[in-house]
Amino acid sequence: MTTAIKDDESAPAAHHLRVIQADGTDPLAKCVADALETYLRNMDGHAVSDLYRLVIEEVERPLFETIVRHANGNLTQAARMLGLTRSTLRKRLTDYGLAGR
Structure with missing residues (x-):
């Protein structure tokens, strides 16, 4: 599937680019949505609470690890x-x- 890098016109102030698939979908958003659907389906009727905090914690840690690694440990970058x-x-x-670390 072909991907494109496009300006995110909804982004405030700074210039932002997003990767968009040929079918118009955002692969990162789809990955998050798929993971949430799987999580909710696997809850098997159990009550779900504090989901916002859970998602933020689950996304932030690997986000920070990946970006710091990509920047070769340069915290300013x-x-x-x-x-x-x-x-x-x-x-x-x-x-x-x-x-x-």
């Missing part, structure tokens, strides 16, 4: 890629036990 300040990134890395 990683913070810029994430749209965060360096101090905010360092705090979040500490929160997840990732600081100094």
Whole structure:
């Protein structure tokens, strides 16, 4: 399937690019939606609560790990890629036990 990189016109202020499949779908959004559907289906009728916190924690940790690795440990570059300040990134890395790794 062909992919394209397009301007995200809905993004505020800064210039943002998104990867869009030929069928118009966003692969990252689809991956998240699929994971949530699987999670909810596997709950098998059990009550779901605090899902927002769970999703944020499950997404943030690998997001930070991947971006810091991609930036070869350069926290200034990683913070810029994430749209965060360096101090905010360092705090979040500490929160997840990732600081100094």
